[in-house]
Amino acid sequence: MTIDIEAARAILRANDRGGYTVPTDRLYPFQWNWDSAFVAMGWATFDEERAWRELERLVEGQWDDGMVPHIVFHAPSDDYFPGPDVWRTRHSVPTSGITQPPVFATALRHVFESARGPDAQARAARLYRCALASHDWWDRARDPEGTGLVAILHPWESGMDNSPAWDEAMARLTLQPMTPIRRRDISHIGAEMRPRDEDYHRFIALVDLYAGLGWEPAAMWAASPFKLVDVATNAILHKAEEDLLVLAGQFGSDAERSRIAERMARRAAAFAGLWNQDRRIYQALDLGTGTKVDASTSAGLLPLFAGIPDAHQAAELAAELENWLARAPYPVPSTSPLDPRFEPKRYWRGPVWAVVNFMIAEGFARYEHMALATRIRTATLALMRNGGIAEYFDPTSGEGLGGGQFSWTAAIGLLMTDQSARAQHGL
Numbered sequence: 001m002t003i004d005i006e007a008a009r010a011i012l013r014a015n016d017r018g019g020y021t022v023p024t025d026r027l028y029p030f031q032w033n034w035d036s037a038f039v040a041m042g043w044a045t046f047d048e049e050r051a052w053r054e055l056e057r058l059v060e061g062q063w064d065d066g067m068v069p070h071i072v073f074h075a076p077s078d079d080y081f082p083g084p085d086v087w088r089t090r091h092s093v094p095t096s097g098i099t100q101p102p103v104f105a106t107a108l109r110h111v112f113e114s115a116r117g118p119d120a121q122a123r124a125a126r127l128y129r130c131a132l133a134s135h136d137w138w139d140r141a142r143d144p145e146g147t148g149l150v151a152i153l154h155p156w157e158s159g160m161d162n163s164p165a166w167d168e169a170m171a172r173l174t175l176q177p178m179t180p181i182r183r184r185d186i187s188h189i190g191a192e193m194r195p196r197d198e199d200y201h202r203f204i205a206l207v208d209l210y211a212g213l214g215w216e217p218a219a220m221w222a223a224s225p226f227k228l229v230d231v232a233t234n235a236i237l238h239k240a241e242e243d244l245l246v247l248a249g250q251f252g253s254d255a256e257r258s259r260i261a262e263r264m265a266r267r268a269a270a271f272a273g274l275w276n277q278d279r280r281i282y283q284a285l286d287l288g289t290g291t292k293v294d295a296s297t298s299a300g301l302l303p304l305f306a307g308i309p310d311a312h313q314a315a316e317l318a319a320e321l322e323n324w325l326a327r328a329p330y331p332v333p334s335t336s337p338l339d340p341r342f343e344p345k346r347y348w349r350g351p352v353w354a355v356v357n358f359m360i361a362e363g364f365a366r367y368e369h370m371a372l373a374t375r376i377r378t379a380t381l382a383l384m385r386n387g388g389i390a391e392y393f394d395p396t397s398g399e400g401l402g403g404g405q406f407s408w409t410a411a412i413g414l415l416m417t418d419q420s421a422r423a424q425h426g427l
């Protein structure tokens, strides 16, 4: 079970812009938050120094309040909209004003545990502080009422930009954008695969609203018409807290360890409110209406990655996924093929993302559903072999779609190949 390792490494090298890796040339010309975390783990399979740099360059964008922005605009580019002039944030390396799923601490632990260099301790100690500040920010800014679960204030914060889970909340938005929309994405990629114009209007209307509030977290929380408890973000944060707690064992204080552990206990309990027994999956909560969003997406499987479900729920998730795969054989579709909103080629409404597969496979392995974990890993590598190292894949045909030569897909290819080699050698 492998891919062309040299080709995957060559993609990371080609997308390297000096210590940070762009997701792909042109379409995404800056450093993206969760992309870089996965990419750092990919670099760690063959270039330790470069893995550290990826994380270090990401936190050059970290704000004083602890937020790690979703984009760090290290160098100008005309290929992307919305650029720094639209975000109007105050950070000295220009950044966006929202965040993305916090894979950072998980990546940090991974890079640290595979590191051999003499400076690993010092580098990890410094980055531990950044990760802790980021998790403290999530707690303060995005769970101000102390429910245990954090909310996102923009669909882009979920990393799953056009998930059907956001449809209803987005449809309720009446805000108009002030900024003129100058889409660049559809000059690089076919419009039928990308978000629609009306979605873009709403995406930018939210950016304009928050920019008008000076990106101040309490004001944003109070004013936001889009406030969703995303399953993926909370699951990823929970896993990241678990990894942060391990790092805190070496680099943190007793007070920090108990703070992290308390948050984890609260969150693990609160996850019960996201479980939908009829649908056999976790679903998002819309804080605008106080109701669960009845959309079954790959996000709903991610609590496995964080060890949240009990054994019965894990078995239900496995059975639900088997149902999806009877309709769309290439795992894991981002939206259930049984959902009428399923579209196999459109952004986050059906296609397969390798990074999500990685986390779901880790999750099933954690629950000892080894056959399913192996099936997902083998299929992910096969998708790359046959469809190219693409941004995402059609779950009905396996076709590679979106941007090509994609960094985080290459990184997952390297990681999964590494994992399977280790498993073969009993490591």
Ligand code: GLC
Binding pocket: 023, 028, 032, 033, 034, 035, 158, 159, 160, 161
């Ligand atoms: C898209 C994806 C997001 C990703 C970014 C760069 O916006 O939805 O998850 O981080 O592209 O790859």
